[in-house]
Amino acid sequence: MIKAIILGFGNVGQHLYHAFSKTSKIDVIQIYNRSQINFSEGFQTNFTTEITQLKEADIYIIAVPDDTIKVLSETLSFKNKLVVHTSGSVPISYLSDNNKKGVFYPLQTFSKNAEVDFKTIPICIEANNKEDLESLKQLGLLISENVQEINSKEREQLHLSAVFVNNFVNYLYQVGSDLLMDNSLSFDLLKPLIIETAKKLESLNPENSQTGPAKRNDLKTIENHLHLLEGSPYKELYHKLTISIQEKYNGKKL
Ligand SMILES: NC(=O)c1ccc[n+]([C@@H]2O[C@H](COP(=O)([O-])OP(=O)(O)OC[C@H]3O[C@@H](n4cnc5c(N)ncnc54)[C@H](OP(=O)(O)O)[C@@H]3O)[C@@H](O)[C@H]2O)c1
Numbered sequence: 001m002i003k004a005i006i007l008g009f010g011n012v013g014q015h016l017y018h019a020f021s022k023t024s025k026i027d028v029i030q031i032y033n034r035s036q037i038n039f040s041e042g043f044q045t046n047f048t049t050e051i052t053q054l055k056e057a058d059i060y061i062i063a064v065p066d067d068t069i070k071v072l073s074e075t076l077s078f079k080n081k082l083v084v085h086t087s088g089s090v091p092i093s094y095l096s097d098n099n100k101k102g103v104f105y106p107l108q109t110f111s112k113n114a115e116v117d118f119k120t121i122p123i124c125i126e127a128n129n130k131e132d133l134e135s136l137k138q139l140g141l142l143i144s145e146n147v148q149e150i151n152s153k154e155r156e157q158l159h160l161s162a163v164f165v166n167n168f169v170n171y172l173y174q175v176g177s178d179l180l181m182d183n184s185l186s187f188d189l190l191k192p193l194i195i196e197t198a199k200k201l202e203s204l205n206p207e208n209s210q211t212g213p214a215k216r217n218d219l220k221t222i223e224n225h226l227h228l229l230e231g232s233p234y235k236e237l238y239h240k241l242t243i244s245i246q247e248k249y250n251g252k253k254l
Contacts, residue, residue, distance in 0.1 A: 005060050059083075107162065
């Protein structure tokens with residue numbers, strides 16, 4: 001039985017808690033959060049807002065915003081325990097030297113009310129010695145079928161790519177939604193297209209999946225789109241993305 005404590009009960013902390021709770025081989029013996037949480041009735045796990053009141057565990061998982069991981073790890077009063085963070089972009093070295101350091105980065109987007117299937121989520125692990133790496137691998141395999149050893153340098157690149165394919169793409173959904181709303185059209189109309197675009201990646205790579213006026217070099221359509229976007233904050237974004245696609249596929253600029 002692995003005894004775990006989760007520090008920070010936000011998006012990732014809560015999803016990890018639920019994933020861990022599904023296996024009898026992990027016992028989340030305590031949750032720490034800096035502010036009080038209103039748990040639903042029947043919630044059994046010990047909870048504290050006092051960082052000095054942490055119990056003894058096999059692993060301490062810090063799931064707080066990137067900029068606060070370092071400080072939180074430095075406030076832990078114990079020594080030589082395995083303390084890991086869950087960030088894609090923070091190097092392992094940012095954790096305090098007082099404890100054994102590790103990373104347990106679930107490569108997925110987590111929002112509090114959106115369920116995820118942990119089994120398919122890549123868990124990127126890193127540690128400074130074989131024993132800790134093995135512990136993290138064991139922990140990861142209890143909730144996911146995809147646990148991979150990824151060092152801080154690789155993870156940084158992974159996270160950068162993830163920002164493009166997740167955060168930027170989602171922002172473009174927002175742009176699409178705004179443009180439709182201005183014309184009283186429903187975003188639902190675009191959902192089958194969004195789903196098919198993502199699904200296609202199961203059989204094609206992104207390079208071969210690309211379609212659209214920029215890829216085809218349909219200059220009249222592009223000009224018309226830029227005209228429709230006159231005065232819109234999204235005109236420059238359209239222009240830049242179009243140039244980027246044209247350079248990639250046609251070696252040309254608008
Ligand atoms: N969300 C994702 O999709 C995702 C995916 C993979 C990895 N990650 C990584 O997971 C970590 C947590 O992200 P998240 O999205 O779960 O964050 P989040 O939902 O914003 O949760 C942050 C948690 O940290 C606490 N917190 C905030 N500032 C703090 C401070 N100064 N000291 C102590 N606790 C503090 C918050 O407590 P209060 O309740 O008191 O505000 C909250 O419980 C980050 O390193 C992030 O890079 C996130």
